[in-house]
Amino acid sequence: MNDLRVRSGGxxxxxxxLLHGLGATADVWTGLAGHLDGAAWVAPDLPGHGGSPPLPAYSFAAVAEAVAGLVDPRGTVVVGHSFGGVVALHLAARPGVRAVVGVGIKVQWTGEELARAAALAGRPAQTFATRAEAVRRHLxxxxxxxxxxxxxxxxxxAVTATGDGWRTTFDPAAFGVGEPGMAALLAAATVPVTLARGELDPMVSDAQLAALVPEPVTLPGLGHNAHVEDPAALLPLLSPR
Known part of the structure; x- marks a missing residue:
């Protein structure tokens, strides 16, 4: 897609x-960008998020295809948070990708959790009377x-005015991407992959990551949005091994 909202620098x-998580926007990477000391970075709003248009249907592969044009063939490290981490793994075989870093990826899903996500995907975006209410929903x-x-x-x-009030710019249909299939993605990866989690992240455990990769990284004292809580904590993960 050439109509994505994209932030970049360096x-x-x-x-x-830099690929954000479900419901977020590229702006969650502002803190990390401030620590990169001039290194090149590019952060899109994923399709159906922020200022980027929605897709007709959502899958991790479709979202990856939409942002694939942002891979620098001269060398790219793809860093993804949660939903964005799975998208990053779908980009692992693209020419120019040197490494993938996934932070806070929920790697195990129950049937009940998938059914709940599918139900959310079928609901229309909620309209709020005020911008403040829409912002609270986004957060x-x-x-x-x-x-x-x-x-x-x-x-x-993250929010936009409508004729009836305000809503988030997030397309709820993106909830319907389904189970990520982590084992298959990791098996297919031909570049180094680092999986990390915040120590306090309730969505994924150390044991779950250790079952997938030999050396998962735990970020002490941080939760699910580690890249927002302490952006500098990600810096040691960003150099290809």
Missing amino acids: GGPPTLL RVAGLDGLVDPDDPSLDA
């Missing part, structure tokens, strides 16, 4: 391609309650 390759869906100030100007991309 110099030449290798480029960090809840993205898991950013208490981490981002509701008055932060970066949230402008």
Whole structure:
């Protein structure tokens, strides 16, 4: 897709391609970008999020295809959070990708959890009377309650005015991507893959990651949105091994 909302900065390759989690926007990477000391980075709003248009139907592979044009063939490290981490793994075989880093990926899903996600995908976007209410909804869906100030100007991309009020720009149909199939994605990866989690992340455990990769990384004291809570904690993960 060439109509994605994209933020970028820094110099030449290798480029960090930063992929946010479900319900969020590229703005969650602002803190990390400030620690990159001029390194090149690019962060899109994924389809159906922020300022990027929706897809006709959502799958991890379809979202990956939509952002694949942002891979720098001269060298790219793809860093994805949660939903974005699975998208990153779908990009692992693209020419130019040197490594993939997945942070906070929920790797195990029950049938009940998948059914709940499918039900959410079938619901229309909720309309709110005020911008503040829409912002609160965005922060809840993205898991950013208490981490981002509701008055932060970066949230402008997360909500939009409608004829009836305000809503989040997130397309709820993206909830319907289904089970990620982590074992198969990791088996197919031909570049180094690092899987990490915040120590306090309730969505994935150390044991679950250890069953998939030999050396998972635990980020002490951090939760699901580790890249927002302490962006600098990700820096040791970003150099290809």
